[in-house]
Amino acid sequence: MYYQAIDGFYPRAARLRGVFDRRFVNPLDTHRDRFVWDFWHVPEEYTYLRTPAFHYFPKAIYEPFHRYLVRWGRENLGCHDISPPWLSCYIEGCRQQPHRDLPHGPLAFVYSLTPKKRQFTGGETFIRNARTLIAPNFNRLVLFNPSVEHGVRPVRGTIDPREGRLVIHGWFVNPRPFWVGPLLAPEVMGAISTGLRDVALRSQERAFISLRLRISKRGTVSASRVLFHTLSARDHSQIARLLEVAKSLRFPPKRSATMLTLPLLIDP
Ligand SMILES: [Fe+2]
Structure with a gap:
């Protein structure tokens, strides 16, 4: 967009x-x-x-x-x-x-x-x-x-x-990530840094993408979507890949779900 x-x-x-x-x-x-x-x-x-x-x-x-x-x-x-x-x-x-x-x-x-x-x-x-x-x-x-x-x-x-x-x-x-739910900061940050470690996003210009993830009480990602991004059209293919990886993130189980807003900066 x-x-x-x-x-x-x-x-x-x-x-x-x-x-x-x-x-x-x-x-x-x-x-x-x-x-x-x-x-x-x-x-x-x-x-x-x-x-x-x-x-x-x-x-x-x-x-x-x-x-x-x-x-x-x-x-x-x-x-x-x-x-x-x-x-x-x-x-x-x-x-x-x-x-x-x-x-x-x-x-x-x-x-x-x-x-x-x-x-x-x-x-x-x-x-x-x-x-x-x-x-x-x-x-x-x-x-x-x-x-x-x-x-x-x-x-x-x-x-x-x-x-x-x-x-x-x-x-x-x-x-930086923003969430509403019972997950603790080290749990969120740990899961993100492990899960996204090997995702190498590229963009022509410096770009931004924010995801909204619903993390079930079991710790799996039960829904995911892009809130906003500034990737140009030729870099769009990376969005699906990122969502795929985001869906595989794993968090510790909790008594209730967490809604996570996950912003990422993409450098050329
Ligand atoms: Fe300006």
Whole structure:
């Protein structure tokens, strides 16, 4: 998969958006909250307004979102944290030229707070080889491999920040197994390192794959599936092989089953 888009990601998106709208409602206001934006311009690379998301929003509104995102990443990707996210605003002429993010976490995320009714053109995320442009729909979370060339098409048609492309973005980091159930850490880690010892995965670019395994109380893998991966099409054959090996993992018997999220990094 070149990317994954999750629409309607955060139930309280409107609260985050509301903070931004209120800050700009009176252009003559000189409250210090307004003086936080960096106009980031790297010629031929990046042009947009940015500020650390953590400091921009009131704590009571931002922290629940941050926790929600981190928790989602643990449960669904096996990534245990996120880098400090940016809040970025794109108005007329703002863009990101094609680039790769190196070194950063294994997955980039872009979470959009852009108004539902867009007054501009452009502003879509593009990823090399992905056939579609990814529009910054309100409350959409997009994940992609930051090692693959990507960027943002120039925004055209508005210089009003309240009409611009507004996103919170960063990287999921610290991939490591996450599980719910009675298995203990040394039991999980031991079974994985023994069972996957001889699996040599290869990829053109640095890639990521996360598996969800159901481990029965007898210690066998009773269900397995891929949650998300960033392998390119020509490396897909390895997914079936990995699932085959994952099914043969053996864990100690327990009184009940365990659900394991298993992230793996694949180097070229
Ligand atoms: Fe990037």
